[in-house]
Amino acid sequence: xxxxxxxxxxxxxxxxxxxxxxxxxxxxxxxxxxxxxxxxxxxxxxxxxxxxxxxxxxxxxxxxxxxxxxxxxxxxxxxxxxxxxxxxxxxxxxxxxxxxxxxxxxxxxxxxxxxxxxxxxxxxxxxxxxxxxxxxxxxxxxxxxxxxxxxxxxxxxxxxxxxxxxxxxxxxxxxxxxxxxxxxxxxxxxxxxxxxxxxxxxxxxxxxxxxxxxxxxxxxxxxxxxxxxxxxxxxxxxxxxxxxxxxxxxxxxxxx
Numbered sequence: 001x002x003x004x005x006x007x008x009x010x011x012x013x014x015x016x017x018x019x020x021x022x023x024x025x026x027x028x029x030x031x032x033x034x035x036x037x038x039x040x041x042x043x044x045x046x047x048x049x050x051x052x053x054x055x056x057x058x059x060x061x062x063x064x065x066x067x068x069x070x071x072x073x074x075x076x077x078x079x080x081x082x083x084x085x086x087x088x089x090x091x092x093x094x095x096x097x098x099x100x101x102x103x104x105x106x107x108x109x110x111x112x113x114x115x116x117x118x119x120x121x122x123x124x125x126x127x128x129x130x131x132x133x134x135x136x137x138x139x140x141x142x143x144x145x146x147x148x149x150x151x152x153x154x155x156x157x158x159x160x161x162x163x164x165x166x167x168x169x170x171x172x173x174x175x176x177x178x179x180x181x182x183x184x185x186x187x188x189x190x191x192x193x194x195x196x197x198x199x200x201x202x203x204x205x206x207x208x209x210x211x212x213x214x215x216x217x218x219x220x221x222x223x224x225x226x227x228x229x230x231x232x233x234x235x236x237x238x239x240x241x242x243x244x245x246x247x248x249x250x251x252x253x254x255x256x
Contacts, residue, residue: 010077010143018139028149029129036160043164060103066150067099073143088199092189094124095152102155105162114162115174121155123238128152170246175239182235186228
């Protein structure tokens, strides 16, 4: 049996193994920007490529495997506390749902799924890669480092791919559809957090885990009701900001 506290590739390092704004923080972000730029530059070629559909399905499959590998690793190594249960690691986090929506949007070209992914991913996944608190112990010497970046950056890339290559466009009404879905998810997560030991889905509970790095969630009120209200208000503002930026760029025909 693998020793979860060991130094192996699938294990855990020491707090601080990954540092914010270091080379290993900026490298995957730069690679994502480069991939998006190349997709935009060659969008017509990709659009007319006979293997375009196959590429979308392969990308969606890779995304789902990346997500599943998080759980396979936990079953193999245990979590940070040495537990082998997945009850406090169920797929109830916002970015996980963004990835799932992105994968199925790639395969189905469903506009509703695209819109949910557009708002969720461009806000929450972007915030996650700017402050990747959950990998403060796992730098490039650990599998979790690579899984984290793929899990959060592939949905962002998928969003840009669908915009540039397939001509998808976000709709304003889906801001409220997505917020409604997130509120419903927050109720499920609140119940799960109260029933499952050490669960902190959607990070609705203040984190007292010293192995977790700083994130914007640390500055929200500890009261669950106030926390959800603040999260909803901030989410609505950020969703509108993302839509406004896209709208202005679209009007300038920089996105088409």
